[in-house]
Amino acid sequence: MTELPVAVVQAAPIPLAIGDGIEQAVKLASEAIEGGAKLVAFGETFLGGYPLWLDEAPGAALWDHPGTRAMHRILLEQAVVAGDERLLPLQELCDTTGAVISIGAHERVRQSLYNNQMTFRPGLPVLDHRKLVPTHGERLVWMRGDGSTLGVHQAEWGSIGSLICWEHWMPLARAAMHNLGESVHVAAWPTVREQYAIASRHYAMEGRCFVLAAGLVQTKAQVFDGLERAGGSTEARELVESIEADVLNKGGSFIAAPDARIVAQASEGEEILHAVLDLSERDEGLASLDTDGHYSRPDVFELSVDTRAKDGVNWKAEQ
Template sequence: MADGSSVRAAIVQAAPVPLAVGAGIFALQDHITAALDLGARVIAFGETFLGGYPLWLDEAPGAALWDHPGTRALHAALMNEAIRPGDARLAPVQELVDRSGALVSVGAHERVRSSLYNCQILHRPGLPPLLHRKLVPTHGERLIWARGDGSTLQTHDDSEIGAVGSLICWEHWMPLARAAMHNQGEAVHFAAWPTVRETYAIASRHYAFEGRCFVLAAGTIQTRDDVLDGLDRCAMGSEARHAARALIEAMPGGQLQHGGSMIIGPDAQVLAQAGSGYEILTADLELAQIAQALTALDSDGHYARPDVFELHVDTRPREGVVWSRQD
């Protein structure tokens, strides 16, 4: 990392195309291009931007009832639309990243075999995307997402600005997950949220101060009408569509996710903050501030006590079934 250098960062606080991931990828390319035109070379999008945050889990009465037909229909739609490992639909995004040299972090629903995961995809020039899968879905999210494992608790280190990593939403209240990320020496951290509420802003600023890194706390905006529009773009049978629409229409009208994105320095100071509408939030990250902040606190180094505390991180993929052959 060049300590005297500066890099422009951007958070694209926009509405996703809920459910319809393919359409969302087309919109994503336009959003990335707009951020690149502003000079950004580090670009963030919020939690599950591709596919949209499943608002019905929090907002629609009865969504958690056993065998709810609307919940089943929406889950099936996300299963059909979700990103898969090596998904060719993301190739145009990778081409944009390769041409520009930018780093782009975007949240997505990912399908692995027959389960969905909440993941953050880091597109990086000349390399395959780096994924982080949410370790613990929060509360009602457990109805839709499986748990990630330690194999995706990692950073991108081949960068001129230093290590870059991400955590998703309430992972920022997992002390050991934070310690594992701080150990990898992040210079820039993507904190993905649905809306950056007051407590989420506190968690993001705390992470920046504790980790001595820049934090891009990225939120999204979303309305009930956005979800209905996304549903109309999905292929499904008439009975399933009717059930899904009825559940979505049971949610309150108007705006349900309110942005609040912010870019934070390694001293926890807010460098830029968005409102509740569409916005491309930018700030220039002065990388020398990281080393200056480390003078007083290095939570993984001179402020650690390895003689008292030790953290073991298991980074093996946990597939559940291991196939072996004995000749």
């Protein structure tokens, strides 16, 4: 297969209420697949929504802030977990259609939250990618991922991987992913502003792959709606009320080719962005630039990637 129909779902998540968000995601992914897409990408933490209050609510980062504490409790209660049966409809959609779906979520592992860009693939377990470094204020919400979730899915048409937001400014993370030989890369963002578009197009050029830069749209009213669905507290409502802006995420999603040109661009509203990728462009581009091959210097530079899971606590039975 040299032509791959893809779609970026630029939509508003249902903040906090992840069960409702999964139902919405299945509906939107089904629409994209009915439109011909074999690969569907959603933005960062579509399931649960991006924690906008960290940037938009004055005082949210203050120690012991009541609203921030309440939001964290709700996220822990709502977050997906390993083997979560609520996710089965997404897996079943992949199994029945043969499509691949990349979608972000808040994930709970023990008592911690992770930012996970999950790849659902036909007949196989979910491929996780947990954000390696939560950016700035995000560290109040998410734990750091480890090298065990750096990987790609090998499909019949090629390989697909993902990085999340500012991971695209981690040179060694990019080098590791380029070594895995992505045909298509999902760049998951809360919204694709100018700097994020530059990073996404640079990734396409550097990695000689197609990039699906997927962003969200979100309003303050939608945050209130999700909070009510999730049974929000007075403290959480007051935190959201303190946000001044009405429009918080504006989308800006696009699809870039291996030479960094934009082949499809979304507007600021909700839409499903479709494109058909000519995968032969990847190999043609490698003639002039292969950062993992003839444009590397393995005699000068060497990268070691530790893919062991770092659980922190290892229980050992007595010998």
